[in-house]
Amino acid sequence: MSALALRDAVAEYGTIRVLGPLSLTLAVGEHVALVGKSGAGKSTLLSVMFDRWRDRGPALMPQDLGLVPTLSVFHNVYMGGLSRHHGWYNLVTLARPFRRDVHAIMPLLEHLDIADKCWTPVGELSGGERQRVAAARAIHQGGNLLLADEPVSALDGPLAEQLMAALTTAYPTAVLAMHDVELALRFTDRVVGIADGCIALDEPSLRLSAQDLLPLY
Numbered sequence: 001m002s003a004l005a006l007r008d009a010v011a012e013y014g015t016i017r018v019l020g021p022l023s024l025t026l027a028v029g030e031h032v033a034l035v036g037k038s039g040a041g042k043s044t045l046l047s048v049m050f051d052r053w054r055d056r057g058p059a060l061m062p063q064d065l066g067l068v069p070t071l072s073v074f075h076n077v078y079m080g081g082l083s084r085h086h087g088w089y090n091l092v093t094l095a096r097p098f099r100r101d102v103h104a105i106m107p108l109l110e111h112l113d114i115a116d117k118c119w120t121p122v123g124e125l126s127g128g129e130r131q132r133v134a135a136a137r138a139i140h141q142g143g144n145l146l147l148a149d150e151p152v153s154a155l156d157g158p159l160a161e162q163l164m165a166a167l168t169t170a171y172p173t174a175v176l177a178m179h180d181v182e183l184a185l186r187f188t189d190r191v192v193g194i195a196d197g198c199i200a201l202d203e204p205s206l207r208l209s210a211q212d213l214l215p216l217y
């Protein structure tokens, strides 16, 4: 995979420009945190990246998670790999999952501490549990590039760290919008600060402290 670039990207809602013009190049193997206050344009930038880099088959973990509440945890995670199977196989799976898929997905659920909810409808889960299901679906999808919007906002402590580790290990290249700046600094290589739809800061995480990011908020 070659480097990923945005050149003079802009986004508008109606006549109001909320992003850009903004240019950004992402090296392969880089984990990038997008930080900035609410409304700065992080989600908008992620959706521009998703559109522009569609040919790289990015996995998207949206802020609203995009889960199907009436389906089980297993089925929601399975959906990450829908395109790997024929339509008939997916239909059969809806009624009676194949053992090999259960064996593929169960270790992921165990790793994220939600294996006991495997057959529970997602609509019956807590916010943090749903977030782990969405992460498991993104990991099950596989690929080279992950775009994640606030992937650990409903978790804290060891569970948030475990999920950040799982996502950054599964995806060699990732852009993650983050509110928790301490976690962002620990789990990413580079921090891009967004303010009023523009890049206000772009530095290697190692050179930054949480204090350096305060002016963005």
Ligand SMILES: Nc1ncnc2c1ncn2[C@@H]1O[C@H](COP(=O)(O)OP(=O)(O)OP(=O)(O)O)[C@@H](O)[C@H]1O
Pocket (backbone or CB within 6 Å): 013, 018, 036, 037, 038, 039, 040, 041, 042, 043, 044, 045, 063
């Ligand atoms: N559907 C929409 N229609 C009109 N304006 C929108 C829409 N979605 C977002 N905006 C505006 O675009 C700007 C950027 O929003 P965006 O959701 O990208 O911010 P964000 O940094 O992701 O915020 P948060 O951290 O709260 O998720 C904000 O001013 C927001 O009000």
